Amino acid sequence: MTVASPQSSPPPAVGAHTRAAAGEWGARLAVAVEAIFVPLAGIAVSFALFGVFVALAGANVLDVYYQMYRGAFGSWFSFQNTLLRAAPLTLTALCTALPAQLGLVIIGGEGALVLGALASVVAAHALDGFNPWVVLVAMGGAACLVGGAWIGLQGGLRTLRGVNETISSLLLNYIAIGIFKHLVEGPMRDPASLNKPSTRPIGEANALGSIPGMDVHWGLAYGVAACFAAYVLMRRTTFGFAAKIIGGNVRAALLSGLDVHRIVIVTCTVAGAAAGLAGMAEVAAVHGTANASLIVGYGYAGVLVAFLARQHPLGIVPVSILLGGIGASGGLLQRTEHLPDATVNVLEGILFTVILASETLRGRLHFLSPRPVQNAPLPAAVETSRAA
Amino acid sequence: MGLWGLPLALVGGALRVSAPYLFVSLGECLTEKSGRINLGQEGTLIMGAMSGYGISYLSGSAWLGVLAAGCVGVMLGALHAWLCSLQRVNDVAVGIALMLLGIGSAFFLGKPLIQPSAPRLSALELGSWSQIAPVRAALEINVLLLMGIAAAFAMRFFFQRTRWGLLVRIVGEDADAARAMGYDANRVRFFATAAGGFFAGVGGSFLSLYYPGSWSEGLSSGQGLMAVALVIFARWDPVRCLWASLLFGGAGAIGPALQSIGIIGGYNLYATAPYVLTLVIMVATSSARRTLVGQPAELTVAR
Numbered sequence A: 001m002t003v004a005s006p007q008s009s010p011p012p013a014v015g016a017h018t019r020a021a022a023g024e025w026g027a028r029l030a031v032a033v034e035a036i037f038v039p040l041a042g043i044a045v046s047f048a049l050f051g052v053f054v055a056l057a058g059a060n061v062l063d064v065y066y067q068m069y070r071g072a073f074g075s076w077f078s079f080q081n082t083l084l085r086a087a088p089l090t091l092t093a094l095c096t097a098l099p100a101q102l103g104l105v106i107i108g109g110e111g112a113l114v115l116g117a118l119a120s121v122v123a124a125h126a127l128d129g130f131n132p133w134v135v136l137v138a139m140g141g142a143a144c145l146v147g148g149a150w151i152g153l154q155g156g157l158r159t160l161r162g163v164n165e166t167i168s169s170l171l172l173n174y175i176a177i178g179i180f181k182h183l184v185e186g187p188m189r190d191p192a193s194l195n196k197p198s199t200r201p202i203g204e205a206n207a208l209g210s211i212p213g214m215d216v217h218w219g220l221a222y223g224v225a226a227c228f229a230a231y232v233l234m235r236r237t238t239f240g241f242a243a244k245i246i247g248g249n250v251r252a253a254l255l256s257g258l259d260v261h262r263i264v265i266v267t268c269t270v271a272g273a274a275a276g277l278a279g280m281a282e283v284a285a286v287h288g289t290a291n292a293s294l295i296v297g298y299g300y301a302g303v304l305v306a307f308l309a310r311q312h313p314l315g316i317v318p319v320s321i322l323l324g325g326i327g328a329s330g331g332l333l334q335r336t337e338h339l340p341d342a343t344v345n346v347l348e349g350i351l352f353t354v355i356l357a358s359e360t361l362r363g364r365l366h367f368l369s370p371r372p373v374q375n376a377p378l379p380a381a382v383e384t385s386r387a388a
Numbered sequence B: 001m002g003l004w005g006l007p008l009a010l011v012g013g014a015l016r017v018s019a020p021y022l023f024v025s026l027g028e029c030l031t032e033k034s035g036r037i038n039l040g041q042e043g044t045l046i047m048g049a050m051s052g053y054g055i056s057y058l059s060g061s062a063w064l065g066v067l068a069a070g071c072v073g074v075m076l077g078a079l080h081a082w083l084c085s086l087q088r089v090n091d092v093a094v095g096i097a098l099m100l101l102g103i104g105s106a107f108f109l110g111k112p113l114i115q116p117s118a119p120r121l122s123a124l125e126l127g128s129w130s131q132i133a134p135v136r137a138a139l140e141i142n143v144l145l146l147m148g149i150a151a152a153f154a155m156r157f158f159f160q161r162t163r164w165g166l167l168v169r170i171v172g173e174d175a176d177a178a179r180a181m182g183y184d185a186n187r188v189r190f191f192a193t194a195a196g197g198f199f200a201g202v203g204g205s206f207l208s209l210y211y212p213g214s215w216s217e218g219l220s221s222g223q224g225l226m227a228v229a230l231v232i233f234a235r236w237d238p239v240r241c242l243w244a245s246l247l248f249g250g251a252g253a254i255g256p257a258l259q260s261i262g263i264i265g266g267y268n269l270y271a272t273a274p275y276v277l278t279l280v281i282m283v284a285t286s287s288a289r290r291t292l293v294g295q296p297a298e299l300t301v302a303r
Helices: A017-056 A061-073 A076-101 A109-126 A132-161 A165-185 A219-236 A238-248 A250-255 A260-287 A298-308 A316-337 A343-361 A380-384 B002-033 B041-059 B062-085 B091-113 B133-138 B143-161 B163-173 B175-180 B185-209 B223-233 B238-252 B254-260 B273-285 B297-301
Strands: B123-125 B140-142
Touching (some): A017 A061, A017 A343, A061 A316, A076 A132, A076 A219, A076 A238, A076 A298, A109 A165, A165 B223, A219 A238, A219 A260, A238 A250, A298 A316, A298 A343, A316 A343, A343 B091, B002 B041, B002 B133, B002 B143, B002 B163, B002 B185, B002 B238, B002 B254, B041 B091, B041 B185, B062 B185, B140 B143, B143 B163, B143 B185, B143 B238, B163 B185, B163 B297, B175 B185, B185 B223, B223 B238, B223 B273
């Protein structure tokens, strides 16, 4: 936690106002520069390590980089493909980033996404024949409800029973996928889907349209809007402030009378609703039905996005586009470089690891901070609890 | 056979399926006793499976494959330990990252291994006294499982009766106390995590070299993660890890066992039995108010 951040220093005396303000702006700038510089350096190092990896596998490194650029951002067509992949990531990343404000590590986005998708299909079938607007709203509502309940359960287990939320969310991913497969291959299966078990389609009329001017569905707009809403909720409201206190020190939060249980469960529910909505958008805009194509790891990639964005709701948007681009370039790498489809996963793994390791540089890059405030020694009590 | 087929298939399944759980949970037990959680064991398991299969294929010796899998596990464990020794780096998050990295690398490097068949580990036919084929099939036991059982007891002895075992426990209970005694906590954790990775790697080689006995991308489905939860259930005791692994193996065998007697509906639901069991056990044994009995105290500091 940023215990020694300049914002928390007491207000300066009146005479020193202008100078202190300038210093504060300098320190803020340093924090911002650091927050951008360190991840960028991490990304550069990751790509270098990835280059070594593919070179060992016998590929031409520069060619690989070029094809990745081409597949992700090279043309308007590929950029739209990137945005299509970024859309669910913005929402599944929130599923990790929101609980992270409370100090929880939740990686259950995959489960919430597939169950949300399933719930949206159920809603669409139940309201078949209604106005498409009604159907879409009901689909979104059902997906948010189920996704929210799924992650809310994990938050509840954590705060009420002390169950490790990381492990429970992972286990619940497998359980959710089991339920999903059971229903899609069994009771909810459309007999017409022979090779690939799917539910009945939701119908052309109920499909989620594209954002005007591009071939990208509205799910992207939902995701960006959700990230902004999450930013406002976490940084500009008393609820968000309470969450920040809990994330900093649960005991202090309890002593100041905060309802920790409620805040944890509500935050996790909102987080799950976001991931559920991602599932709904994938169903309504991309697949038109629920089948195994939904289980492609958007939930896990969302975890990576959240950590890369340092759990900052607004940081999620650009990082999602970056990760969406990496995902979008996978197909081109397979075709032109004959690299396996897991190449992208290797790069993601390297990125994740390097970015986490770069966390150690935080506040230790002296050339970035004009004032030594950042590097003031922490009190001994803080030092021992730093890992939290 | 009739209904007797079910318990028999469960026992047989437990003996076959439990070894990866056992090895990973022993490794994780050792790591957590030193005060760190390594969630990357899932990635280590899969990397172990891939490299074990690859080396077995290239060298023609399955046991060399097992050894190679262990060595890869040591490397991944050492990487985790090194990253976590950096300041401000969170061990749980690094574990998730290494899990994804391990899975990705194994799929990447293992692409050419999907087709060829490598020499596999042979089984001990403990059921040869019986005339009934299912009994014989159920009692086919792998030497690796027996080694795992021996390792469980050896590890308990290590923790309770040896100087190094005591040192690992000290570091896990109170790193500052260990520091005051002149021991380097990070060093101890490095060795504990690397050795823990060895176990997980060997567990992975069991998957690819014995049961199911080939390399594919669907080989592991979270056994490494469940093993981490299993350690909590086993209260950080190696021998209890053994019993818990057998229980989990049995739960994992429910689906195939029901299939073997002709019940196939709801297969996907039975397949979630181990996860549900893990979760139920975690909910039942956790508490919001007190720390768990037997939990290394350093694990709660890091939360």
